[in-house]
Amino acid sequence: MIEVKNVSKKYWGSVKALDKIDLTIKPGEIIGLFGENGAGKTTFMKSILGIQSFDGAILLDGEPITRKNIARLSFGTCEHSFFPTLTASENAEFLKEHFPKFNEKRFKGLTEFFELPLNRKLKNLSTGQQNQMEVILALSQGAEYIFLDEPFAGNDIFNREDFYKVLLGILNPNETIVLSTHLIEEVAGFIDRAVLIRKGMLIDDKSVSEIEAEGMSLTDYVKKTYGYRADRVSKALDTIIGEEEENA
């Protein structure tokens, strides 16, 4: 279990990127992490992964996350964390060398399923293929907690749907996914729990079953919690069109 306790992060000269976040991530959960651009989703993930410093405490089964237990966490990001001048096979070799639980069977199975070339440098693949490879490497590392930050930005919808299906099919019961995405509707059938972040603060944390029990879709729940004003666009259009007509 990952426990995030009172975690804050302030970048130099800016407002707080994370503000006293408390969250518990249990084994086997699939969590959707939602929030507008700049809300703090990526900062939150990077803090857990030890990629950046923070104030507060993040514990993995009661222990701070250090190099000793970091192998239990993996990360797939739209920024890509693979080595672009290495091939897929070479990237997998690197992971195998550093993460003893690397799941070769999963790596081969997924690269075959998505028809990804193993012997081409990753920088020469399309963005969509690079995203797939990034996620495949994160899933194959042998980690129990897999953090995916906007992993499918740039992939077509068929591709993304395939991935969600495959993910649900291959995950072991003890594998946990934390998925940050803007594609709320697409992941509605995939996640167990929705966590909302706004301006660095955790504004809500609810299971999908609770949301459904309230008679809401995940998208509506996110919009409502975020205080999204549905009439915002029509008002803006009225103003713009009205101004144009006056000018005419």
Add this chain to the structure above:
Amino acid sequence: MVDKLFPPGARIVREMFFFGAMVGFVIGGGLTFFVQYWSDHGELYDVHAGIRVLNPAKEMPPLSSLVSGRLVWFFVLLISSIMVIIIHYASFYRESRSIYLMKRIPNRAELHVRCLTVPLLAIAIGLIIAYVLFLLFVWCYFRYTPEPCLPEQTVPTFWRALL
């Protein structure tokens, strides 16, 4: 095995060639001392009827002027090695953020081993070569320069102390 001393995907052969050439330049640059020294040494002698005779009135150029600039390639090696270190670290931010992976691997030293080992080794080799060459310069200067021709300003004790 040697690939574990470079950032993943680095052009190892090119980099090895570069450092090899740099070390070669350090040695080559140093060896020019001896060319100059033997040329100046020859100037100390006059030839009378085909016989070389030492002219005590002539003076050998000071050691400092002979040494000056001979080890400049070591400083080129030093600066270029520092630049290579920067390039190595920057490679983890180029075309992806593989730095995230390097920060997550259990072996904390891996990133620094891959970025620092070869350039620091090149600096160390260059430093040893430069030092050995310098000792050779001093030894050669005092061993082969006839004492009457040694310049007065030279402080032999200082140079000898280094030997």
